[in-house]
Amino acid sequence: MPEVGEQQTVSGAPSGLAAAHAGPVVLEKRNFWLGVANGCLVLVGDRLVQASNVLPFLILGWTDQKWVVGLLNAVTAVGFTIPQVFMARALENRPRKMPFYWLGSALRIVCMGAITAMLLWAPTDRPVLLLVAFFALYGLFMASAAVSTLPFNDILAKSIPANRRGSYMMWRRSGSCILILLISSPIARHLLSPRSGYAFPRNFGMLFAIALAFMASAWIVFSLCREPIRPVQRRRITVAQHLQRGPRLWRRDASFRGLLQVTALTTLSSMTLSFYAPFAKDALKAPASVAGLFLFLDAGAALIGNIVWASLGDRRGNRIVLIGSGATGIAGAALMLVACALPLTPVRMPGLGPVPLPMLLVFATVAAGAFFAQAKMVGEQNYLLEIAPERRRPSYLGFNSAMQLPLALVPVLAGAVVDRFSYAPLFALSLLGGVLAVVRAMALREPRERDAPGTA
Numbered sequence: 001m002p003e004v005g006e007q008q009t010v011s012g013a014p015s016g017l018a019a020a021h022a023g024p025v026v027l028e029k030r031n032f033w034l035g036v037a038n039g040c041l042v043l044v045g046d047r048l049v050q051a052s053n054v055l056p057f058l059i060l061g062w063t064d065q066k067w068v069v070g071l072l073n074a075v076t077a078v079g080f081t082i083p084q085v086f087m088a089r090a091l092e093n094r095p096r097k098m099p100f101y102w103l104g105s106a107l108r109i110v111c112m113g114a115i116t117a118m119l120l121w122a123p124t125d126r127p128v129l130l131l132v133a134f135f136a137l138y139g140l141f142m143a144s145a146a147v148s149t150l151p152f153n154d155i156l157a158k159s160i161p162a163n164r165r166g167s168y169m170m171w172r173r174s175g176s177c178i179l180i181l182l183i184s185s186p187i188a189r190h191l192l193s194p195r196s197g198y199a200f201p202r203n204f205g206m207l208f209a210i211a212l213a214f215m216a217s218a219w220i221v222f223s224l225c226r227e228p229i230r231p232v233q234r235r236r237i238t239v240a241q242h243l244q245r246g247p248r249l250w251r252r253d254a255s256f257r258g259l260l261q262v263t264a265l266t267t268l269s270s271m272t273l274s275f276y277a278p279f280a281k282d283a284l285k286a287p288a289s290v291a292g293l294f295l296f297l298d299a300g301a302a303l304i305g306n307i308v309w310a311s312l313g314d315r316r317g318n319r320i321v322l323i324g325s326g327a328t329g330i331a332g333a334a335l336m337l338v339a340c341a342l343p344l345t346p347v348r349m350p351g352l353g354p355v356p357l358p359m360l361l362v363f364a365t366v367a368a369g370a371f372f373a374q375a376k377m378v379g380e381q382n383y384l385l386e387i388a389p390e391r392r393r394p395s396y397l398g399f400n401s402a403m404q405l406p407l408a409l410v411p412v413l414a415g416a417v418v419d420r421f422s423y424a425p426l427f428a429l430s431l432l433g434g435v436l437a438v439v440r441a442m443a444l445r446e447p448r449e450r451d452a453p454g455t456a
Contacts, residue, residue, distance in 0.1 A: 031159035031225045032168060038222040039172030040179055045214030047184040048207045051076060053294040053366065054188060056277040058134075058204045061288075062127040069274055070415030075135050077408035079142030080149070087150045097151035098227045104148025105219035111141035112212045119205030130201070148219075157385050158228045162448075163314055165382050170310030173374065177303035181296060189292020249399055255387045256396065258444045259380065260403050262322050265440055266376050267407045268433030269329035271414040272336065272426055273369050276362055279336070279423050284344070284356045294366050301367035305374035313378055317446040318386065321379030326437030328372035333431035335365045340424040386447040 049055060056069045087100070115137045122130060160168050187210060190196055191203045198206055250257050277294065280286035313321045339361035346354035388396035417426045 026228075027161055027164055028159035028226065028228060031155065032164075034221055034225050035156060035159075035168060036171045036175060038218045040175040041214050041218035041221060043173070043176035044179045044184050045211035045218065047180045047295050047299065048188055048211040048214075049204075050295065050298070052273040052369070053277055053298060054192075054207070054291045056274055057192065057281070057288040057291055058201060059131070060278060060281060061200050061204075062131045065415070066275070066278055066418040067412055067415030068131070069278055070271075070411035070413070071135070072138070073271075073274055073411035074408040075139045076142050078405065079139040080146045081405045081408070083143050083146035084150055087147060095229045096227055097154045098223070098225070101148045101151040101155070101219075102223055104144050104146070104151070105216075105223070107144035107147065108141055108219070109212070109216050111137055111144055112208060112215065115141070116205055116208040116212055119201045119208060121205075124201065152222065153381070153385070155225060155227050159225070162382070162386050165385065166310040166312075166314030166318075166378065168310075169313075169378050169382070170306055173306035173310070174303055177299045177306065180299035181303075185292050185296040185299060187292075188295050189289050192291055193287070193289035249396065250403065253387070255445060255447065256384075256400075258440065259322075259383055259387070260400065262326075262437055262441045262444065263380055263400075263404060264407060265433050265437035266322075266325050266329060266380075267404070267410055269326065269333065269430050269437055270369075270372065270376065271410045271433075272333065272430045273373070274411060275414065275418060275423065275426065276336075276366055276369065278418070279339075280359065280362050283340075283423065284359050284362070286359065293363070297363055297366045298370040301370035302374050305371035306378070309375045309378045313382055317448050318379045318383040319441065319444050319446045321375050322383060322441040322444065323438055325372055325375035325379055326434050326441055328368055328375055329434035329437065330431060332365050332368040332372055333427050333434060335361050335368060336427040337424060337431065339365070340422075340427065383444075383447070 047054075051072055055072060059069050059072060115134065118130065118133055118137070122133075124130070156165070156168075188207060191198060191206050196203055196206075250260070277291065280290060281288075309321050309324065312324070339358040342358045342361070344356040344358065347357050347360060348354050349360075384396060384400055414426055414429075417429070
């Protein structure tokens, strides 16, 4: 990897490396399918310890304060965001990004291993200490993920043309959803039920151990990719110049500015995703094992949503996907508002026995939330990769995350709203966020229709 002042060729590749290819991105089939395999494995592990449907039950086992559930999302956002700002500067003039992916993956294995050991073997008589330790380790895990995410996305963008990224995401997410239905959901449902024989929090420790095995395998698989060499920024700027670039991108690039605004509004709409589980536990007295069913519904809806949104993005562009994310956010919030108003009349369900009537809408909302999350993920990531100039892509990716940092407070405030009032006002705010997201997304330009930068 080049250091400051190292001689570079005119194409931007360091001396001794293959010349950088400056033409259109050519599909790298090896990387395409290794990326698909990586996604299938990593998402199976991710769902076993999902922050929205599984980890709230872990947090609520230590405390009944809902704002702490929101704090988990805040720690996730802060840990994932801040390192990306500085990683963007470190990567921008380096043709090879893969070594940073290796570093981030190794750090993630260490952090997740530490969480697993704590949950399996640490004394359980000091829940506050365990909660603080968990948040610290989880924050470091997310920071490690930030180290590897920018190289991952850059290698993806160099290996897969824009009009194939939707199908890439479709294969990646669809394969993982099938495996989640077959593996993650049954495992979570078993380990979080009394039948498992594991007491709290060791049942969650087993989930983390299995998740670690899948995730580590996924990171090893992606490390086998052959990274294409593309032109890079030839001059390495100072830290101060780099930090000034973020506000300048906001001012000058209307598409980037519009995407950030849509992201902020869909984040407002999605702030309820981590509160379906607390609502089910508090209002409907659901056991922790219901998380397995949540994962099943989440994966089934994600499988359908991934095919729909990825195909739509490839054919029509990612602007329409961003509009769809706001629309599905509206649907989920509306369902939960209705659930808050329904009586707790028992309804018999096959395999579950009698459940309160609102639980049926919670199940539907979990599915709608997965459909929404697929649209948000596919639309925002692929839209950003299309509008970002190739040589400044790391900066766009890094500052895209950095400028969302204030949104880390949204889940904490959401939990405070629940603690102070109830769930209904939270779902009403989510509905408003979805409406505003649709309005703003409709004003975005479609990059494939006009290539002039900074236009709206």
